Amino acid sequence: MNPQNDLSEYLLRLADSALVQGQRLCEWCGRAPALEEEMALMNVGLDLVGQARNWYEYAAELLADGRDADRLAYRRDERAYRNLLLVEQPNGDYAVTMAKQFLYDVWHFHTLAALTGSADARVTGIAAKALKEVTYHLRRSAEWVQRLGDGTEESHRRMVAAVRELWRFTVELVHADQVEERLHRAGIAPNPEELATAWRAKVADVFSSAGLAMPEPASHFYLSGKRGLHTEHLGLLLAEMQFLQRAYPDATW
Amino acid sequence: MRPGELIASDRGARPAAAGDLALARAVLERVMDPEVPVVSVVDLGIVREIDWRDGHLHLVVTPTYSGCPATELIESEIGAALKQAGFAAPRLERRLDPAWTTDWISERGRERLRAYGIAPPHGSASKRSLLGESPQVHCPQCGSAHTELLSQFGSTACKALYRCRDCLEPFDYFKCI
Numbered sequence: 331m332n333p334q335n336d337l338s339e340y341l342l343r344l345a346d347s348a349l350v351q352g353q354r355l356c357e358w359c360g361r362a363p364a365l366e367e368e369m370a371l372m373n374v375g376l377d378l379v380g381q382a383r384n385w386y387e388y389a390a391e392l393l394a395d396g397r398d399a400d401r402l403a404y405r406r407d408e409r410a411y412r413n414l415l416l417v418e419q420p421n422g423d424y425a426v427t428m429a430k431q432f433l434y435d436v437w438h439f440h441t442l443a444a445l446t447g448s449a450d451a452r453v454t455g456i457a458a459k460a461l462k463e464v465t466y467h468l469r470r471s472a473e474w475v476q477r478l479g480d481g482t483e484e485s486h487r488r489m490v491a492a493v494r495e496l497w498r499f500t501v502e503l504v505h506a507d508q509v510e511e512r513l514h515r516a517g518i519a520p521n522p523e524e525l526a527t528a529w530r531a532k533v534a535d536v537f538s539s540a541g542l543a544m545p546e547p548a549s550h551f552y553l554s555g556k557r558g559l560h561t562e563h564l565g566l567l568l569a570e571m572q573f574l575q576r577a578y579p580d581a582t583w
Numbered sequence: 584m585r586p587g588e589l590i591a592s593d594r595g596a597r598p599a600a601a602g603d604l605a606l607a608r609a610v611l612e613r614v615m616d617p618e619v620p621v622v623s624v625v626d627l628g629i630v631r632e633i634d635w636r637d638g639h640l641h642l643v644v645t646p647t648y649s650g651c652p653a654t655e656l657i658e659s660e661i662g663a664a665l666k667q668a669g670f671a672a673p674r675l676e677r678r679l680d681p682a683w684t685t686d687w688i689s690e691r692g693r694e695r696l697r698a699y700g701i702a703p704p705h706g707s708a709s710k711r712s713l714l715g716e717s718p719q720v721h722c723p724q725c726g727s728a729h730t731e732l733l734s735q736f737g738s739t740a741c742k743a744l745y746r747c748r749d750c751l752e753p754f755d756y757f758k759c760i
Contacts, residue, residue, distance in 0.1 A: 352650075366744060370736035377740055380650025384679065455680025459649055462682060462760045463740075470735045 336509050337450065338392040339412065340519055342402070343556055344441075345385035346413035349403055350564070351434055352378035353571050354421055363424060370470060374431070377463040384456045404575035408558075408565045415555040416499040418564040425478050425488035429496055432471035436532045437503040437525075439468045444520035453518065472536045479540025486541065493542060501548040504529055507556055603670070607633050607640055610668045614661050617653050618739050621695045624657060628687025631678060640665060640673040645683045648740045648760075685759050697723045702745065702756040720756050722747035 355375035362368035386399035397405075417434055421427045442464055445457035478485040504526035506514070513519035534544045553559045574581060611630055612623045624630050624644075632643035642661065646654045658675050665673040685704035688696075693703035705718040720730050727749040735758075737744040742755040 366734035366736075369738065369744075370734055373736035373740045376650035376652065377648060378650065380648060384649055451680070455682070459679050459682035462684075463649060466735060466758070466760075 334392055336512050336516075337453075337518060338389045339509050340513055341385045341389035341392070341453075343412040343414075345382045345389060345402070346411050347417050347434070347438075347555075348378040348385065349382035350411070350413040350567065351417040351431075352376070352382065353567060354417065354419075354427075354430075357421055358427070371427075374467050374470070377460075377467065381456070381460040381463070384459070388452050388456065400575070404572045405579075408560055408568055410558060411555070411560065411564060411568070412558060413555050413560075413564070414499070414502055415553060415561055416496060416503065418555070418560060418567060419496060419499065420563055422492065422495070423488055424474075425485065425492040426495060428471055428474035428478065429489060429492035431467070432475045432536065433496060433500055433503070433533065435464060435468040435471045436529050438464050440525045440528045440532075441520060441522075444525060448519065449517035475536050475542075476540040479537070479542045489540065489542060493537075493545065497545045498548045498551065501550055502554055502556055504547075505550070507554075509556075603635060603640065604633055606668060607642075607665060607670065607673075610664050611661065614657075614664045617656050617660070618741075619696065619699065619701065621699045622688075622692045624661060626689045626692030626695065628689065628692070629657070629683060630661075636674070640670045641676065642673060643676045643678050645678050645681075647683050651740060683760075685757060688757075696757055700724065700754060701742065702754060704757045704759045706759060718759065720745055722750060722752065723754055724752045725750040 352375040355371045355378070358368065358371045360368075362371055382403070383399050386402045390398050390402060414434070414437075416430060419426075419430060421430075439461070442457045442461040445453055446461060448454050448457065475489065478489040480486070504522055506521045506523050510519060510521055514521040514524075530544075530547075537544050553561060608625065611633070612625045614624045616622050616624065616627055619627075627647070629645050629647060630642060631645050632641070634641040634643075644658060644661065654677075658677070662673055662675060686707055688704065696703045700723050702720050702723045705720055719728055720732075721728050722730050722745075725747060727747055729748045730745050731748060732743060733746050733753065734744040736742075737755045741757060741760070743758050744753065745756045746753045
């Protein structure tokens with residue numbers, strides 16, 4: 331693979347994770363536990379969908395195969411999606427939603443912070459913009475993990491269950507594959523393993539203030555979102571998200 | 584820009600380029616943010632450059648938030664206002680880098696936000712204000728500093744929701760970013 335192929339692959343990972351996380355948040359539309367939460371969830375979702383578009387647009391330029399951002403988002407099948415397994419998991423209760431957001435936000439924050447030092451100027455520009463937004467996302471999700479973890483007996487029980495359910499999917503947040511290793515050598519993207527220390531430290535810090543035990547590092551299993559091997563949940567999410575463009579290709583409104 | 588969009592040149596639409604730029608600026612000062620219709624795109628700080636290039640008025644516009652749904656609307660309103668003022672084919676360049684910051688909102692923009700009932704961003708968008716403790720936000724209705732944060736995210740991505748503990752009014756705060 332040449333560096334350009336690696337970069338477009340990597341950009342799709344960033345874009346797909348942001349889009350799928352944004353889509354999951356938007357599933358809360360009309361169902362959030364409070365009006366303020368509804369607004370916050372949609373705001374964060376909107377930020378992520380916007381960031382995804384910025385990454386897709388750059389990926390589309392590098393791929394130069396005639397597909398634009400919309401086509402990349404709405405016409406690729408599950409196996410072509412490169413998002414992290416974590417973000418495709420169902421929303422569950424509010425503890426699962428916020429735990430998922432938090433684990434992703436910590437990874438997202440450190441990844442974007444590292445990308446602001448990328449050798450690629452386009453990457454730097456998109457990352458710097460996204461980082462400002464994600465800083466707010468992380469503040470909020472960390473507060474929710476604390477509030478639920480250190481709240482009532484019931485909220486604590488649910489947050490513990492949420493962490494137990496999601497933790498195994500964190501393995502790909504902190505392990506590099508060859509694409510990331512090559513981009514790291516080229517100075518374009520960080521090696522996730524180098525960010526792992528910061529990721530673990532932040533998660534442990536918030537868990538500690540939330541009265542949650544820090545689990546042992548998750549162990550590898552055969553699925554990998556980065557390689558397009560997804561859990562059964564992504565297909566269902568895409569079926570809903572892509573329906574209109576699949577049924578009415580190139581529809582605009 | 585798609586091919587074919589720039590069929591007309593606005594060379595000669597106005598007698599002098601220098602005059603054109605002043606006119607363009609005056610036009611842009613009347614194009615309001617659709618979400619906050621008292622603050623112009625100039626006062627919001629999203630118009631980064633106004634220039635005359637190859638016979639066209641050339642603008643650089645920096646969006647506020649990655650997912651701001653008003654981005655396209657603002658760009659089309661800018662284009663429409665300029666065309667109406669006699670610039671036949673203004674070119675808009677969307678630029679992300681450097682990222683927009685609330686530090687670019689003008690003093691006049693801040694005053695208008697306040698008068699409209701939105702507390703303007705407090706201080707500079709340094710890392711400290713993004714990461715640190717909640718800022719001291721004054722109620723735009725009564726001026727009291729006795730306010731509390733209700734939600735980090737308000738009616739739009741750029742705002743947080745506060746409440747005044749003196750006059751009891753809820754209000755939006757334009758977040759530092």
